[in-house]
Amino acid sequence: MLVGMDENDLHFLTLRREIIKAFGYDLKPDNVILDFGCGAGRTVQDLRDFGYQGFGCDIEFKEEEGTDTKSLRDSNTIRPIKWEPYELPFDDATFDVIFSDQVFEHVQNYPEAIAELERVLKPDGCCLHVFPSRYKPIESHVFVPFASIIRSYGWLYFWALTGIRNEFQGGLSAKETAKKNHHYLHNYTTYFTKNKLFQHFKEYFQEVVFCENLFLKYSKKGRFKNMLFKSVPFFSAAYRTFSTRVIFTRGPLKS
Incomplete structure (x- = not known):
């Protein structure tokens, strides 16, 4: 384990990497990755510790023990989102991969936010968003x-x-x-319904997939959970409905 990275950080980074790998994306050191809604910048710091070109953005930045938020800001590694007009502080087609974690339940301007994610994603890039279910x-x-x-x-x-x-x-x-x-x-x-979420993302991306099953498969105790859900399918449906939404997108329509 890398210095400064706890077990949960390592697990969640590995989890996201495995999910997008299931869609044919294998993270490489030269990949440029955005943490949308990065908070203090902890995930960005983790990405860089692993050798990726990690960047982040947020409306405002939190302070968090173990994360040097000031240095990340001073180096322009994490940047403030422009609010009026809403704009991510990056050039078009900058990122190979965009992640967000526990962010979309706070987004008040879905069309503008998703349009900006589409703009800064490379034509062959992908996004993965994890957030609580309605x-x-x-x-x-x-x-x-x-x-x-x-x-x-x-x-x-x-x-x-x-x-x-x-x-x-x-x-x-x-x-x-x-x-x-x-x-x-x-x-x-x-908190939108599943159908409403799909409609919002589908306006800007060719492919929109709800992949809670992969989130479960690669999560801690995933093998046990998979066995349980295969034996009792209701549990799988209940988890997807009542716990977590995981959305994978690719193919920005304007590319």
């Missing part, structure tokens, strides 16, 4: 059951009364918590 039983940010679908203040207030808080809400009253959750969900999250 039907995930516990919403990942506010921890309220089915809050990706049921966003009313009353619903959020009810669960706040039961004591549910995320890591930033300790000490807040139920009313304050519900108000913050209502604002966050309505302004910073987007």
Whole structure:
């Protein structure tokens, strides 16, 4: 294992590499890779530690222990996304591969964002996006059951009364918590149906594939999960519906 990279980082990088390999893409050291929505830049740093030409972009950058975000910014390795008009800070046809992880549930401007991914992807490149399903039983940010679908203040207030808080809400009253959750969900999250997701991506890419099965296959304990899901197909369908969406795209239409 490389210095500075923990087991989870290594696993997730390997997982993504195996998924796109199943579609005929074998990552090479000279590949230029974008982490869309890179946060502190940790994945970009990992990519570079592995010898890839990794870059990242985001609306704003987080600080994270173990990641030298300032150096990544100063070297122009991670760059801020231009908001008005929305534009990724890279030239046309720059990237061989574009990854995103837990990003598309925050995207408020799907057409503009996907159009920009299409623009900066090379004609023979591919994208892989991993993000929570609309039907995930516990919403990942506010921890309220089915809050990706049921966003009313009353619903959020009810669960706040039961004591549910995320890591930033300790000490807040139920009313304050519900108000913050209502604002966050309505302004910073987007959860589309599978059909709507397909429609959005298909406007800009020739091929759009939901590949949760590959995500499961190459994930930790993937062999066990595969055996379980083959024995009880319902579990596989339930996982794809209620847990994670994984979308592979290639063939930018404007190339």
